[in-house]
Amino acid sequence: MPGxxxxxxxxxxxxxxxxxxxxxxxxxxxxxxxxxxxTASDPDANGxxxxxxxxxxxxxxxxxxxxxxTLIGVTATALPFGxxxxxxxxxxxxx
Numbered sequence: 001m002p003g004x005x006x007x008x009x010x011x012x013x014x015x016x017x018x019x020x021x022x023x024x025x026x027x028x029x030x031x032x033x034x035x036x037x038x039t040a041s042d043p044d045a046n047g048x049x050x051x052x053x054x055x056x057x058x059x060x061x062x063x064x065x066x067x068x069x070t071l072i073g074v075t076a077t078a079l080p081f082g083x084x085x086x087x088x089x090x091x092x093x094x095x
Contacts, residue, residue: 013064
């Protein structure tokens with residue numbers, strides 16, 4: 001299966017309307033780009049490991065649900081819990 005699709009991201013987020021498709025597509029593309037840079041891989045390639053796909057879904061959801069740098073009255077989190085753990089085995093170190 002080549003990468004996470006918009007439909008999979010919507011199912012993960014339990015989004016049933018099409019009104020945010022463009023916004024969610026942008027968040028999905030940003031998540032794939034971030035994870036691609038972090039792992040020096042293409043998260044859209046065939047055979048992407050399940051933990052990487054889960055990380056794409058988690059980061060997409062995080063970006064979609066936290067669209068502002070700061071929110072009044074909300075406890076902010078940098079990244080979803082366990083997100084970096086999912087990618088630890090796939091991280092590319094560059095110096």
